[in-house]
Amino acid sequence: MSNAEISPRKIIQQERPTPDELVPSRYAVQVGEIEVVVISDGMLTPPAESMATNANPAERGAWLDERFLSKEAFDWALNAVVVRSGDQTILIDSGIGEEYPDFPRAGQFGHRLEAAGVDLESVTDVVLTHMHFDHVGGLLVEGVKERMRADLRVHVSAAEAKFWKSPDFSLTAMPPALADLARKASLEFMDMFGSHLRTFDEQSEVAPGVVVARTGGHTPGHSVVRISSRGERLMFGGDALFPVSFDHPEWHNGFEHDPEEATRVRLRLMKELAETGSWLVSTHMPFPSVGRVAAAGDLYRWVPAWWDY
Ligand SMILES: [Zn+2]
Structure with a gap:
């Protein structure tokens, strides 16, 4: 049977996790009355130099060596999040989807979401930190849009929506083929979900205790999500912070459209996270990517959560 003869729903069902998945690939955190579930989309393996494009190669090599990491490809986690606040179910980002054969270990968000008991039909809101393909790709998978509600709200900053009408890659270190993929994914996304957009300038309260706020830097409209309830806080940081950022905030990531601003x-x-003690979850920190940030002299330290399981 060819793919064309299988209905989209059937495709999703056939991709349900097999029993040989080593871990459930989801991790739940309670923030006051708000439930946050981190779901792994899998792993990306970009060239290690793209983690620090402006670094001295010897220093970058030493950083990798000290952590027993490959100098060729970097095992880059890809996480997305589901938030339940009141009667709203909110997806923050969606992983990379299925269109990118160069990243065979990623694109698992759809079936892992279903395995976590989250029906696409129940999703009331999507929040996008930005419109790179590893964040919107999961929404472009065949059959996904059809299963989502007609009144779905998609929250993205106005600056982000504007940027992708004529994106500038001149300060990134993305190979032309990846830049083309990024352009294509953003166009496809706007085509499919443009009528669902709820844009905001600086920030917007998506649900009680769930506020998306523009930071810029990584992309002009890049945003983070601050979640707070009963005195507890968690920030979803999107692509503002990477594994190298704590030791070397000045290292540019090859996917940053304004690397100087991204460092700021x-x-x-x-600084905010160290002062408030808020939990942080980031797209590309190792799964489950839940931790805190501590001040350490002039720098900061990543302090992973001790798993509760
Ligand atoms: Zn990303």
């Missing part, structure tokens, strides 16, 4: 943004966010 991460320093500002790390």
